[in-house]
Amino acid sequence: xxxxxxxxxxxxxxxxxxxxxxxxxxxxxxxxxxxxxxxxxxxxxxxxxxxxxxxxxxxxxxxxxxxxxxxxxxxxxxxxxxxxxxxxxxxxxxxxxxxxxxxxxxxxxxxxxxxxxxxxxxxxxxxxxxxxxxxxxxxxxxxxxxxxxxxxxxxxxxxxxxxxxxxxxxxxxxxxxxxxxxxxxxxxxxxxxxxxxxxxxxxxxxxxxxxxxxxxxxxxx
Amino acid sequence: xxxxxxxxxxxxxxxxxxxxxxxxxxxxxxxxxxxxxxxxxxxxxxxxxxxxxxxxxxxxxxxxxxxxxxxxxxxxxxxxxxxxxxxxxxxxxxxxxxxxxxxxxxxxxxxxxxxxxxxxxxxxxxxxxxxxxxxxxxxxxxxxxxxxxxxxxxxxxxxxxxxxxxxxxxxxxxxxxxxxxxxxxxxxxxxxxxxxxxxxxxxxxxxxxxxxxxxxxxxxx
DNA sequence: ACACGCGCTGAGAGACCGCTGAGACGGCCC
DNA sequence: GGGCCGTCTCAGCGGTCTCTCAGCGCGTGT
Numbered sequence: 001x002x003x004x005x006x007x008x009x010x011x012x013x014x015x016x017x018x019x020x021x022x023x024x025x026x027x028x029x030x031x032x033x034x035x036x037x038x039x040x041x042x043x044x045x046x047x048x049x050x051x052x053x054x055x056x057x058x059x060x061x062x063x064x065x066x067x068x069x070x071x072x073x074x075x076x077x078x079x080x081x082x083x084x085x086x087x088x089x090x091x092x093x094x095x096x097x098x099x100x101x102x103x104x105x106x107x108x109x110x111x112x113x114x115x116x117x118x119x120x121x122x123x124x125x126x127x128x129x130x131x132x133x134x135x136x137x138x139x140x141x142x143x144x145x146x147x148x149x150x151x152x153x154x155x156x157x158x159x160x161x162x163x164x165x166x167x168x169x170x171x172x173x174x175x176x177x178x179x180x181x182x183x184x185x186x187x188x189x190x191x192x193x194x195x196x197x198x199x200x201x202x203x204x205x206x207x208x209x210x211x212x213x214x215x216x217x218x219x220x221x
Numbered sequence: 222x223x224x225x226x227x228x229x230x231x232x233x234x235x236x237x238x239x240x241x242x243x244x245x246x247x248x249x250x251x252x253x254x255x256x257x258x259x260x261x262x263x264x265x266x267x268x269x270x271x272x273x274x275x276x277x278x279x280x281x282x283x284x285x286x287x288x289x290x291x292x293x294x295x296x297x298x299x300x301x302x303x304x305x306x307x308x309x310x311x312x313x314x315x316x317x318x319x320x321x322x323x324x325x326x327x328x329x330x331x332x333x334x335x336x337x338x339x340x341x342x343x344x345x346x347x348x349x350x351x352x353x354x355x356x357x358x359x360x361x362x363x364x365x366x367x368x369x370x371x372x373x374x375x376x377x378x379x380x381x382x383x384x385x386x387x388x389x390x391x392x393x394x395x396x397x398x399x400x401x402x403x404x405x406x407x408x409x410x411x412x413x414x415x416x417x418x419x420x421x422x423x424x425x426x427x428x429x430x431x432x433x434x435x436x437x438x439x440x441x442x
Numbered sequence: 443a444c445a446c447g448c449g450c451t452g453a454g455a456g457a458c459c460g461c462t463g464a465g466a467c468g469g470c471c472c
Numbered sequence: 473g474g475g476c477c478g479t480c481t482c483a484g485c486g487g488t489c490t491c492t493c494a495g496c497g498c499g500t501g502t
Binding site: 451464 | 473477487493
């Protein structure tokens with residue numbers, strides 16, 4: 001657990017110990033990065049605002065180095081796009097401060113169960129490639145410019161490539177749990193994406209799954 | 222540690238020893254330079270105002286001789302442009318006097334962890350070349366005049382060439398951790414840089430990464 | 443044929459972001 | 473002192489991004 005508010009960190013550490021977790025504390029981003037490289041942990045709880053090196057950077061760096069230990073990011077409530085950014089850097093889950101302790105425990109259990117799932121540096125579907133870390137996207141050799149939301153949505157779709165994902169799932173993953181608006185926004189952004197990754201190439205890779213309100217990204221089409 | 226105020230030096234040395242560091246003291250610039258050449262230290266804490274030879278000179282000389290031991294500069298609060306100048310000479314980090322002891326420890330730990338990272342004599346991106354030590358810059362054969370800050374910023378951007386860097390990262394690396402102002406200053410200096418390295422040549426090498434508040438230096442464009 | 447549910451899209455409001463000109467301030471040289 | 477340079481702040485602008493909304497079209501069930 002990398003968290004610089006000493007009291008909070010200690011309190012949580014004690015709570016987690018009581019739940020049977022084996023907790024190691026770090027209060028500095030660089031120190032946390034160092035330890036994450038050195039040892040294999042079950043999961044990492046990572047604050048964003050840290051001395052030394054901020055959480056985003058730590059996470060991104062680890063991912064770039066091929067360390068896929070599950071990471072749970074602690075985002076500040078105030079930051080509007082913290083969640084999207086957190087997932088963007090390669091975090092597995094995030095939690096907005098302040099949070100209930102039981103929620104933290106539940107999420108951690110989920111992450112531990114899932115284990116380290118090495119994700120490739122680049123997500124692909126056919127000739128469509130997206131680099132979650134470098135924030136770039138290409139269809140074959142042609143670079144595609146995406147906004148932050150478009151990028152996050154495409155990443156989520158690529159993660160579910162094949163199976164497909166419903167609007168509600170996408171909303172949860174891209175917009176965050178506490179998004180209150182309508183899920184029409186997903187339709188809108190799917191539209192934007194199609195106009196960037198499909199229309200110019202005469203493709204149909206981002207397909208609608210009628211009836212259940214879902215989308216699927218396929219390699220060809 | 223090269224520091225001529227004996228009492229301060231001794232106090233810090235004791236504190237660092239208590240923290241587990243192995244400290245060696247020097248009170249003279251030339252002596253410090255000499256020792257830095259002779260032995261390989263984990264890091265060097267270097268005051269600027271020194272008898273014998275000032276800190277800037279020591280630092281620059283070491284770098285020119287290919288000694289890349291991490292250097293933490295101690296700059297006087299009064300000197301307005303000390304920070305820029307310090308990074309200019311090839312220092313890895315700097316700290317304004319007076320400083321909190323714990324801060325010094327944290328920074329030192331960070332530097333030790335990073336280790337000596339030899340920097341090339343000349344950083345390049347396409348036909349844009351910059352000499353970090355000599356403070357010169359060229360686009361192809363055309364020399365470009367840069368101020369200290371512009372130079373430091375361009376150096377940071379070149380170090381992150383390809384991936385790109387966020388304003389916050391750049392602020393940290395160029396202006397230092399304890400810079401309290403707005404990160405708009407980065408935008409301003411990016412503007413200055415563009416007007417010197419891009420506009421006159423009809424290029425677009427210094428690109429904005431929208432959304433995340435970052436910049437990327439590309440070879441062509 | 444008709445109504446309905448579902449998904450798609452254009453228009454537009456508002457927020458956000460990045461860029462720039464103006465200017466304050468201090469150091470430096472003449 | 474006066475002018476010049478480098479640094480930084482600030483406010484305003486223009487463009488972009490995000491999201492909402494309403495209307496349209498299409499397929500399906502009655």
